[in-house]
Amino acid sequence: xxxxxxxxxxSRALIDAARxxxxxxxxxxxxxxTALARxxxxxxxxxxVAATATHAAAGGVxxxxxxxAGTAATGxxxxxxxxxxxxxxxxxxxxxxxxxxxxVAxxxxxxxLVSVALVGALGAGTVGYxxxxxxxxxxxxxxxxxxxxxxxxxxxxxxxxxxxxxxxVVTSAGQGTDSLPAITPPPAPPxxxxxxxAAHPTASTGSPAFPxxxxxxxxxxxxxxLALLQEVHGALQAHDGGRALRLLDEHSRRFPxxxxxxxxxxxxxxxxxxxxxxxxxxDVAGRFLREHPRSPLAPRVxxxxxxxxxxx
Amino acid sequence: VAIEQPRFEEVYVEHFxxxxxxxxxxxxxxxxxxxxxxxxxxxVHRRLAEFEAxxxxxxxxxxxxLRVVRxxxxxxxxxxxxxxxxxxxxxxxxQVRDAAERGPHERVAEREAVRTLHAILDELDxxxxxxxxxxxxxxxxxxxxxxxxxxxxxxxxxxxxxxxRDFDQAVARHRARDQWRER
Numbered sequence: 261x262x263x264x265x266x267x268x269x270x271s272r273a274l275i276d277a278a279r280x281x282x283x284x285x286x287x288x289x290x291x292x293x294t295a296l297a298r299x300x301x302x303x304x305x306x307x308x309v310a311a312t313a314t315h316a317a318a319g320g321v322x323x324x325x326x327x328x329a330g331t332a333a334t335g336x337x338x339x340x341x342x343x344x345x346x347x348x349x350x351x352x353x354x355x356x357x358x359x360x361x362x363x364v365a366x367x368x369x370x371x372x373l374v375s376v377a378l379v380g381a382l383g384a385g386t387v388g389y390x391x392x393x394x395x396x397x398x399x400x401x402x403x404x405x406x407x408x409x410x411x412x413x414x415x416x417x418x419x420x421x422x423x424x425x426x427x428x429v430v431t432s433a434g435q436g437t438d439s440l441p442a443i444t445p446p447p448a449p450p451x452x453x454x455x456x457x458a459a460h461p462t463a464s465t466g467s468p469a470f471p472x473x474x475x476x477x478x479x480x481x482x483x484x485x486l487a488l489l490q491e492v493h494g495a496l497q498a499h500d501g502g503r504a505l506r507l508l509d510e511h512s513r514r515f516p517x518x519x520x521x522x523x524x525x526x527x528x529x530x531x532x533x534x535x536x537x538x539x540x541x542x543d544v545a546g547r548f549l550r551e552h553p554r555s556p557l558a559p560r561v562x563x564x565x566x567x568x569x570x571x572x
Numbered sequence: 573v574a575i576e577q578p579r580f581e582e583v584y585v586e587h588f589x590x591x592x593x594x595x596x597x598x599x600x601x602x603x604x605x606x607x608x609x610x611x612x613x614x615x616v617h618r619r620l621a622e623f624e625a626x627x628x629x630x631x632x633x634x635x636x637x638l639r640v641v642r643x644x645x646x647x648x649x650x651x652x653x654x655x656x657x658x659x660x661x662x663x664x665x666x667q668v669r670d671a672a673e674r675g676p677h678e679r680v681a682e683r684e685a686v687r688t689l690h691a692i693l694d695e696l697d698x699x700x701x702x703x704x705x706x707x708x709x710x711x712x713x714x715x716x717x718x719x720x721x722x723x724x725x726x727x728x729x730x731x732x733x734x735x736x737r738d739f740d741q742a743v744a745r746h747r748a749r750d751q752w753r754e755r
Contacts, residue, residue, distance in 0.1 A: 266736070267708065267736050267739065267740060268740040268743065268744070270740075270743050270744065270747060271736075271739055271740050271743045274685055274688060274689060274692075274743055275689065275708055275709065277681060277682060277685035278682065278685035278686045278688070278689040279709060280682065281682045281683065281685060281686035281689075282592070282593040282596045282597055282686060282709075283589050283592070283593060284588065284589055284592040284593075288592065288606075289588065291606065292588070292592075292606055292609055292610060293584075293588075295606065295610055296584075296610045296613055296614070299610060299614060300614070300617060
């Protein structure tokens with residue numbers, strides 16, 4: 261501001277004293293993020309789907325059962341965004357829900373809407389892990405905020421968030437309460453390989469009640485599958501239908517009985533549309549609708565080759 | 573080479589505090605701050621693809637902040653705060669910082685300063701206020717401000733000059749009132 265007359269000393273002093281005072285508090289951040297995530301989720305999913313999902317998330321907490329420490333997660337989970345589809349097999353185990361679910365919902369949402377069914381489809385192992393994350397979120401607000409403001413200052417949690425190998429769910433969870441459901445996946449979501457989750461510093465939370473992702477359902481595999489679908493989503497967002505298709509083929513190969521088959525089939529429809537292969541898209545869509553008539557993705561699949569809405 | 577689009581999550585994390593501060597400083601009533609900030613980021617989310625990388629994200633975002641705030645102003649302008657008056661119990665101000673982060677004395681002093689700042693900002697005309705907030709509180713440059721408020725540099729200079737003058741006078745008045753009150 262050189263060349264302009266400056267403020268009086270008194271004014272300057274006032275501004276210096278007040279400068280930091282308008283920053284959001286931890287609770288401001290958490291509250292707004294939660295509300296925004298919910299609105300975005302609703303924007304992503306059709307209204308009815310979102311309503312169902314939210315309901316499922318709330319119910320999932322109760323149904324989740326398991327470790328008593330899960331109660332820590334309940335608060336967050338109740339605030340959780342659109343979780344889980346009623347249709348998915350694992351629906352009952354959705355205790356995980358919470359923002360992790362939101363991450364899935366909005367994160368994959370844009371084009372895929374994998375989202376909605378995703379958490380519901382998660383196996384028990386991942387649910388355990390996600391619940392663990394949720395509990396962590398619920399109990400380390402302070403860390404979460406610090407992590408957000410200055411990653412360098414918050415050694416364990418922040419660094420964990422940074423280095424977290426699990427693409428969407430953990431990225432979101434790792435950043436804690438202030439972490440908005442990832443709207444877009446990281447450019448190249450790292451694939452989960454066996455053991456990486458176990459290497460995750462569960463100890464940092466001091467809640468051994470949540471064995472990290474090694475539940476009976478094979479959470480590691482599921483996370484890998486989820487990461488792959490995130491890549492698909494990224495490709496679709498980049499309008500790279502070819503890459504999306506290749507990734508989906510990889511998905512079929514690696515996870516022939518994958519928990520996210522429904523989502524990947526829907527994604528295939530979107531990818532084919534993206535490539536202008538409408539006839540094939542219709543075939544796949546038809547099969548999808550026969551096999552999953554009640555899928556929350558069904559409306560989206562039905563309209564897949566219509567002009568993409570400019571917003572979601 | 574395609575320009576890499578910023579991710580919404582990154583934009584949100586980086587700029588949420590800026591949006592929050594700006595909304596508060598531009599005179600939105602505390603009860604409406606949450607809504608205004610959410611609205612801002614809903615617009616950001618919807619329009620992120622339109623963001624042109626040659627602009628700064630902060631100035632682009634502030635354009636959105638301004639539009640939302642102007643809408644809110646029409647309905648929900650902050651009630652003029654009187655120093656030491658009802659605003660002293662404004663619960664919103666109690667949350668300005670994490671309690672654990674600072675000592676109680678610092679927080680009280682900061683809260684008081686924020687209250688005074690808002691009261692004085694409330695006395696400025698809207699266009700001066702916008703420029704003043706960006707220049708003095710966000711420390712943006714005049715060209716950046718011109719972009720953010722969509723006007724030319726000369727206009728920003730003249731608004732800023734007037735805003736500083738008004739601000740100084742208002743501070744002096746407040747100080748005088750305080751002294752009178754403490755007597």
